[in-house]
Amino acid sequence: MKLAPSILAADLADLGRAVALCEEGGADLVHVDVMDGHFVPNLTFGAPMVAALARRTELPLDVHLMVSNPDRLLDDYLEAGAAWVSVHYEAAVHLDRLLARIREGGARAGVVLNPATPVQVLDAILTELDFVLLMSVNPGFGGQSFLPYVLDKARRLRGEIDRRGLAVELEIDGGVGLGNIAQVVRSGIEVCVAGSAVFGAADPAGRMRELVAAASS
Ligand code: DX5
Numbered sequence: 001m002k003l004a005p006s007i008l009a010a011d012l013a014d015l016g017r018a019v020a021l022c023e024e025g026g027a028d029l030v031h032v033d034v035m036d037g038h039f040v041p042n043l044t045f046g047a048p049m050v051a052a053l054a055r056r057t058e059l060p061l062d063v064h065l066m067v068s069n070p071d072r073l074l075d076d077y078l079e080a081g082a083a084w085v086s087v088h089y090e091a092a093v094h095l096d097r098l099l100a101r102i103r104e105g106g107a108r109a110g111v112v113l114n115p116a117t118p119v120q121v122l123d124a125i126l127t128e129l130d131f132v133l134l135m136s137v138n139p140g141f142g143g144q145s146f147l148p149y150v151l152d153k154a155r156r157l158r159g160e161i162d163r164r165g166l167a168v169e170l171e172i173d174g175g176v177g178l179g180n181i182a183q184v185v186r187s188g189i190e191v192c193v194a195g196s197a198v199f200g201a202a203d204p205a206g207r208m209r210e211l212v213a214a215a216s217s
């Protein structure tokens with residue numbers, strides 16, 4: 001299992017410290033939630049912020065684009081140094097072209113599905129993906145409750161990926177914490193995003209290690 005702490009839940013006035021904590025806690029990725037105030041009702045990090053974070057850490061930046069028009073913004077985030085980039089299925093008109101551009105830009109390409117979007121929409125495009133990000137909350141805010149029915153989507157998609165012998169990784173985002181991470185991993189998820197579970201703890205680096213330990217329990 002890979003752990004991707006979401007810095008949305010960190011002290012936003014001290015993001016340099018947030019990525020340092022990710023390194024200290026042994027995180028595999030740093031999850032960066034880009035919100036445009038249009039696709040989701042919240043506004044967060046622009047490309048210059050991502051570039052500044054990339055200068056601060058060797059950890060790969062996992063950039064989750066919650067934006068209405070990913071076509072228009074994608075190149076800025078690729079140039080900023082994103083290592084993993086995911087675009088929402090619900091926001092993409094020309095998904096194949098977006099994914100090709102992500103890969104040409106040297107990043108790993110992913111598609112995000114909102115909780116209500118069925119995994120079957122990915123059938124045709126699965127071979128062009130490096131990863132799928134399943135939202136287990138409605139995107140826009142940290143600290144929401146995990147939607148358990150998303151585990152069925154994870155199991156179904158994991159089955160399909162394995163049946164076709166593909167190397168697509170499965171990531172989950174929203175409401176993951178000590179109480180459910182083992183169950184999440186058992187459903188076939190390899191990458192867990194955790195925001196408030198990590199940065200809401202008194203010792204975020206220690207909590208990252210606890211989450212990794214709990215995942216294999
Ligand atoms: C929600 C974001 C998540 C969020 C997760 O729109 O995509 O990455 O930061 O936060 P928690 O882990 O607190 O649900």
Ligand code: ZN
Pocket residue numbers: 006031032033064173193
């Ligand atoms: Zn996210």
